[in-house]
Amino acid sequence: MGDILDKFIEKAKENVKSGYYKEHAHYAGKRVSLKKKLDSQKFVLITEIKHASPAGEYSFGNIDVEKTAMDFAQCGSDAISVVVEPQIFRGSLGNVPVAKKAGLPVLFKDFVISGEQISAAGDCGADAMLLVVKVAQRLGLDLDGMIDEAHKKGLEVLLETYDAEEMRIAMDTKADILGINNRDLRTLKVDLGRTRGIMEAAGEIGKPVISESGIRVADDVLLVRQSGVKGVLVGTAIWKAADLREKVRELKGGAV
Template sequence: MPLSRFVKAKEEELTRLRSLKQLPAPYRGKRPGFAEAIRGQMPGAIIAEYKRASPSKGDINLTMSPEEVGSMYARAGASAISVLTEETYFKGDLSYLHIMAKTGLPLLRKDFITHPLQVAMTASTPASAILVIVRLFETDAELNAVLRECQTFGLEPVVEAFDAHDLQRAQSLGARIIQINNRDLATLGIDLNRSYELVTRKQKHETWISASGITTPQAGQKMFEAGFDALLMGTALMASDHPGRMVERFTRNGS
């Protein structure tokens, strides 16, 4: 299952954005600081994700609304919320960002972003941050164009790497928030050693997030001890009977 399938699924969205005479105006409300929220609880920050489905798991939780889950996450002490907006494989929607902004927590738009127009569209929502996956860009010039657009609109790019080459590209372009995805989106396999190996290259000015495959407070604590500032958790939360209580297990170290 090549990574390109996700890019292809976004072609219709990009065609629509290109056809617009004018994009929606940027959101005029407050965007809570994403990195700031992590730093306020690091190490130990939890970015809790609203994730309805995935390519590896199929439908995960289609019954719980973004309002319900967002409220649970806020009460449980999550530092921020990741909101999947990709429609084809994850059954997400851009409108969920507007709904979950009511929590007051910083929001990360998690999607397959490849073009500055998608960044500009994100800027019309209350999102504080946007996921930028290094491997989706053939050239550093294309990647840098998206990062510059994030800066233009005051969105914090969370730059995701899968390996040392991705990480080198991210750091060379000045990424300040780096996410290591333990799931390879090409194979859907998970390897936590990916995080352990790459975090040794962390620089002092960077905020680091480990994502995917962390299912117990003990595993999470090991990531924090290795040098990560935050964990991003999706499936483990949404597949549980009560996503909020699951977050509490991590924010309280299982107590």
């Protein structure tokens, strides 16, 4: 019997097989570098547009993507993550070019297992895309080849890790940005201490690192920031808040 990540991967295979990634608008505008933001700023807040939480316990309903992206930008967000996975997270490829209207770097977030997804990310205007070490390992994918393919499409790569060994693997790749997921994709349990543990074990990394998942309040931002990461990615906490704009301002307060 597989774990939760196996279920996510099976959905990803279904999405690819369905032709979902072949049906998207082509974006002709300029790209905005997330890596340059991370290199030039002390700390970066990435806010996320998604329609549901990973465990399915929260559904955020219909979202005005353009208004949300503008609100994020006005309230201090430095970049926007757009979850495009359609079955679990109820996302849409069409949300990527809409989010681009805010003028911030846009991260294409999905369980990427094929070149079709990489092509779709580039075509619909994303500036960067997420790849996950654990997904690549589980399927025996050519991680270096996927990173090269993304770069050829003009995309920066945020390569996500979950433990010290995955971080060592990621550090040896050409990924532009590294991520630490505080959520165990096998169980969905969250431990914010994971960021500090991996950062301490890794030593000198040489690339900007983002802490992802489980960050709810400004104090959480401050906690993971002390470990040496250059930014955080926050999703569910924003969508559960009574006032989205105020929540982004609060989180930004921990990032300045």
